[in-house]
Amino acid sequence: METLRFGQTQITWLDGGVxxxxxxxxxxxxxxxxxxxKYPVNELNQIELRTDPILIQKDxxxxxxxTGIGSxxxxxxxxxxxxxxxxxxxxxxxxxxxxxxxxxxxxxxxHMHFDHASGLTKWENEQLISVFPQAKIITSVIEWEEMKNPxxxxxxxxxxxxxxxxxxxxxxxxxxVEIVDGLWMHHTGGxxxxxxxxxxQDGGETVVHMADLMPTHAHKNPLWxxxxxxxxxxxIAGKQKWLKFAQDHHAWFIFYHDAFYRxxxxxxxxxxxxxxxxxxx
Numbered sequence: 001m002e003t004l005r006f007g008q009t010q011i012t013w014l015d016g017g018v019x020x021x022x023x024x025x026x027x028x029x030x031x032x033x034x035x036x037x038k039y040p041v042n043e044l045n046q047i048e049l050r051t052d053p054i055l056i057q058k059d060x061x062x063x064x065x066x067t068g069i070g071s072x073x074x075x076x077x078x079x080x081x082x083x084x085x086x087x088x089x090x091x092x093x094x095x096x097x098x099x100x101x102x103x104x105x106x107x108x109x110x111h112m113h114f115d116h117a118s119g120l121t122k123w124e125n126e127q128l129i130s131v132f133p134q135a136k137i138i139t140s141v142i143e144w145e146e147m148k149n150p151x152x153x154x155x156x157x158x159x160x161x162x163x164x165x166x167x168x169x170x171x172x173x174x175x176x177v178e179i180v181d182g183l184w185m186h187h188t189g190g191x192x193x194x195x196x197x198x199x200x201q202d203g204g205e206t207v208v209h210m211a212d213l214m215p216t217h218a219h220k221n222p223l224w225x226x227x228x229x230x231x232x233x234x235x236i237a238g239k240q241k242w243l244k245f246a247q248d249h250h251a252w253f254i255f256y257h258d259a260f261y262r263x264x265x266x267x268x269x270x271x272x273x274x275x276x277x278x279x280x281x
Contacts, residue, residue: 001093002262002276004252007203009182011254012055013262013278014093016068019115020046020083025227026215038218046083048259049216050278051115053090054209055097056200059180062099063106065198065209066256067119067131073161074118088119091131104132106179109139110211111195112147116256117162128165138179140187141172143194153230154192188213188242190235191226197242206251207263213239215257217264 004011023045027035032045041047054065068088078084091101109117120137121128139147150158163170176186182201189195191212198209212228213235214220222239225232246253247268254263258278265274 001096002279004207004254004263004276006205006207006252009056009058009200009202009207011207011263012057012097014053014055014068015086015089016051016053016066016119017070017084017088018086018259019049019051019069020044020085021049023047027219028225028227028229028232030224035218035224039216049115049257050255050259051088052256053119054254054256055094056183058183058200058202061105061180062103063108063179063183064104064132064135065108066110066116066211067107069115070118070120070122072123073121082115090119101132102134104135107132107135107137108179108185108198109137109143110185110197110209111143111192112139112162113157113192113212114159114162115157117147118159120162121165128161130166130169132166132169135169136171137166137169138171138173138177138185140185140194140196141174142187142189143192143196144170144172146192146194188234188238190231190238191229193230197238201249206246206249207254208242208246208251209254209256210239210242211256213242214253214255216255217253217258217261220266220270 002013023041051069053068056063068090071087122131147158147163178184184199185196187196200207222236225235229235252263252265262276267273
């Protein structure tokens with residue numbers, strides 16, 4: 001498992017599964033001859049997208065960002081339609097670190113689309129239960145309300161199977177919230193109305209998880225937004241704001257979906273100056 005250490009913080013990427021989604025949908029109106037130079041595409045026009053949760057260990061706490069695609073949650077039709085080639089091995093990843101799901105103190109949900117939230121619950125004795133029974137689950141109040149009351153578009157990704165069993169664990173925020181010293185969530189909107197990002201500052205370093213505003217390194221251009229985005233102009237504005245913040249702070253970007261990089265630091269000319277590459281099996 002890949003790690004990134006800075007100050008008193010350690011980040012570890014876990015195994016949350018993998019999907020293969022339509023490349024055109026992932027890059028919106030950007031022509032394929034442009035985006036395919038930056039991110040590989042297969043013969044079905046699909047791109048590989050990990051769903052790997054990010055474990056943040058800081059101040060004696062175990063904090064998870066996102067929860068993976070889950071295991072045993074999707075039907076055969078869903079597995080096929082969403083191009084799921086591997087389901088989550090999150091619990092096994094934690095065991096390798098000497099942890100169990102009961103050792104997770106917080107779960108930071110940037111948003112609750114199925115490819116981020118399916119790992120929150122699992123089937124046991126023919127009922128869905130919380131995978132992380134001791135954790136506080138943090139998400140924006142807008143995201144949580146839409147999760148429970150999706151509209152005609154969002155009901156395809158906000159599923160009751162992913163929220164009913166964890167209802168009592170959820171803590172919401174409006175604009176920003178500091179989880180522990182130097183670890184923040186900021187509401188952005190854009191990809192979903194309640195979408196948020198995660199920002200960490202420790203030991204003179206800044207780390208930004210843009211979530212699905214910038215799901216891969218190839219989405220760095222502020223105009224390269226997803227066809228899945230509910231509010232693309234809000235996504236663009238959010239990217240402009242936080243890309244400038246990251247540039248001003250010489251920040252790392254870390255990824256949940258990227259199949260090639262776990263983290264990247266760019267200089268002001270757009271060159272990669274530091275990186276954590278994903279170890280491909």
